[in-house]
Amino acid sequence: MVLVGLPVLGLFGILEVGRSLAAPLSIGGEWTLEFDPAANCAGPARLRQPALNISQSGTSALITLNDGRATTIDATIDGSTLAAKSLTATITGKQGQRVLEGKMDFDGCAPVAFRAVRQTSKKRGE
Amino acid sequence: MLNLFQLVLQIAVILVAARVVGFLFQKINQPQVMGEMVAGILLGPSLLGWVAPGMSAALFPPASLGYLNALSQVGLVVFMFVVGLALNPTELHDYGHAAVLTSHVSIVAPFCLGGLTALYLYPRLSDDSVTFTGFALFMGAAMSITAFPVLARILSERGLLRSRMGTLAIACAAVDDVTGWCILAYIVVLVRVTHATRPAWVTIAGSLVYVALMLFVVRRFLPAFERSFRRHGRLSDNIVAVIVVLVLASALATEWLGIHLLFGAFLMGAIMPKSPEFTSYLLHKFESVTVVLLLPLFFAFTGLRTRIGVGGGGAIWFYSAIVIVVAITGKLGGSMLAARLAGTPWRDAASLGILMNTRGLMELVILNIGLDIGVISSAMFSIMVLMALVTTFMTTPLLEWVYPARLLRAEVDDVAQKSVA
Numbered sequence: 001m002v003l004v005g006l007p008v009l010g011l012f013g014i015l016e017v018g019r020s021l022a023a024p025l026s027i028g029g030e031w032t033l034e035f036d037p038a039a040n041c042a043g044p045a046r047l048r049q050p051a052l053n054i055s056q057s058g059t060s061a062l063i064t065l066n067d068g069r070a071t072t073i074d075a076t077i078d079g080s081t082l083a084a085k086s087l088t089a090t091i092t093g094k095q096g097q098r099v100l101e102g103k104m105d106f107d108g109c110a111p112v113a114f115r116a117v118r119q120t121s122k123k124r125g126e
Numbered sequence: 127m128l129n130l131f132q133l134v135l136q137i138a139v140i141l142v143a144a145r146v147v148g149f150l151f152q153k154i155n156q157p158q159v160m161g162e163m164v165a166g167i168l169l170g171p172s173l174l175g176w177v178a179p180g181m182s183a184a185l186f187p188p189a190s191l192g193y194l195n196a197l198s199q200v201g202l203v204v205f206m207f208v209v210g211l212a213l214n215p216t217e218l219h220d221y222g223h224a225a226v227l228t229s230h231v232s233i234v235a236p237f238c239l240g241g242l243t244a245l246y247l248y249p250r251l252s253d254d255s256v257t258f259t260g261f262a263l264f265m266g267a268a269m270s271i272t273a274f275p276v277l278a279r280i281l282s283e284r285g286l287l288r289s290r291m292g293t294l295a296i297a298c299a300a301v302d303d304v305t306g307w308c309i310l311a312y313i314v315v316l317v318r319v320t321h322a323t324r325p326a327w328v329t330i331a332g333s334l335v336y337v338a339l340m341l342f343v344v345r346r347f348l349p350a351f352e353r354s355f356r357r358h359g360r361l362s363d364n365i366v367a368v369i370v371v372l373v374l375a376s377a378l379a380t381e382w383l384g385i386h387l388l389f390g391a392f393l394m395g396a397i398m399p400k401s402p403e404f405t406s407y408l409l410h411k412f413e414s415v416t417v418v419l420l421l422p423l424f425f426a427f428t429g430l431r432t433r434i435g436v437g438g439g440g441a442i443w444f445y446s447a448i449v450i451v452v453a454i455t456g457k458l459g460g461s462m463l464a465a466r467l468a469g470t471p472w473r474d475a476a477s478l479g480i481l482m483n484t485r486g487l488m489e490l491v492i493l494n495i496g497l498d499i500g501v502i503s504s505a506m507f508s509i510m511v512l513m514a515l516v517t518t519f520m521t522t523p524l525l526e527w528v529y530p531a532r533l534l535r536a537e538v539d540d541v542a543q544k545s546v547a
Contacts, residue, residue, distance in 0.1 A: 007238040018258035026255035057505030058251035
């Protein structure tokens with residue numbers, strides 16, 4: 001009883017404590033991008049929709065661009081900020097209606113403002 | 127569109143890799159299945175994709191993996207039926223207090239330590255689309271599983287199946303598996319209900335009705351197969367086909383209910399009649415194609431999803447070390463301590479702990495479910511795959527160290543002499 005009962009009680013305690021923990025904001029999935037139409041840059045035209053595919057593991061993310069070469073960018077999530085070498089964005093919206101707003105760098109251009117909307121979150125078996 | 131040439135090429139490459147690595151692992155006293163699991167990892171981004179990315183992309187382009195996954199899932203359905211078929215939880219009654227205590231503690235201890243580890247890993251390797259409860263329960267279930275088929279194979283290869291410790295380990299592993307799958311079914315329902323369009327009550331009530339139907343209605347008709355087997359010494363192809371259809375129907379029912387395809391196949395196997403001749407006939411019938419052809423495909427598909435050491439830097443190795451230490455402490459330590467407290471000698475208790483710590487491919491099955499339903503991230507998946515490989519690999523050498531072959535043989539001979547007397 002002691003060997004089984006005590007750990008089970010402990011598990012309930014763990015679940016109770018864990019409820020107050022905050023995990024990084026979920027951004028995994030495919031995203032469609034809208035760029036600032038006033039930007040004078042050919043880079044965004046090379047991206048096909050959905051332009052981003054983000055694979056997330058906690059605070060780390062791997063962004064794959066749909067640019068025909070499947071360019072990948074390592075990124076980190078710090079609070080509501082997504083930061084990568086050629087991209088910074090703020091994560092807004094509730095889980096399920098998440099939006100990215102920020103700037104992306106392209107060769108030979110000034111950073112271009114964009115707004116991204118998530119199309120699909122990661123697979124959930126349903 | 128299906129590229130048949132590519133699919134057949136993939137299958138051929140996977141089978142060759144599985145057999146070669148399996149053979150090499152046998153040479154170092156590891157079970158063949160351990161080598162097959164490693165072969166799958168080697169074909170993925172952890173090795174082939176890392177050293178030869180061009181070849182990896184040409185051989186396993188992402189668009190082609192759906193077919194490989196479909197084949198491996200069919201293999202898993204049959205395999206889970208075989209696992210359920212080989213299980214006989216009633217054996218537990220024969221081993222008394224030690225088996226009951228050991229099997230219970232060997233689930234509860236790693237489960238709680240898994241939950242405790244989740245407190246640290248949830249903010250680092252999960253995200254807010256997963257609740258802490260779902261993550262922690264999944265971690266617990268994944269830590270507490272024992273690979274019943276691998277365990278049986280290790281015991282068989284070492285001639286331990288008839289030893290006191292071997293039979294105790296098999297009985298405990300059987301109970302662990304049944305309990306582990308029940309817990310996992312609950313977690314899958316918990317996670318899926320949060321995101322599914324189907325109301326929760328349909329899944330819960332449907333699951334209860336399904337289990338009741340299987341236990342009290344379907345189970346009553348199954349002895350007819352056994353009677354036919356006894357009359358003719360074999361089962362006709364038509365009867366085998368009926369059994370396959372029943373397995374598929376049960377799998378489809380659990381998938382439709384939102385639990386998972388594999389639970390239905392497992393339960394169908396678990397409620398089949400358990401006479402040794404009938405069970406071994408069915409195992410022989412189903413095992414060959416599954417073990418030789420379809421399971422290596424599952425290992426390869428798992429390997430293609432695993433990125434050991436790729437990305438994440440040193441932190442991933444640190445998290446991996448934590449998970450491995452916790453998994454071994456909970457399962458090996460918990461089982462050993464419980465067996466010792468129940469009066470089992472130290473050497474037997476330690477051996478039992480080592481055997482129960484074998485996670486093998488059952489762990490990979492559970493991890494793939496976790497990744498599919500989104501309760502773990504790909505980094506967490508890779509860490510847990512590494513833990514499964516380490517805990518399975520260490521079983522044989524540790525067992526040899528704690529309980530050398532000469533002592534085991536003497537013990538098996540002693541048991542045989544007593545049973546003759």
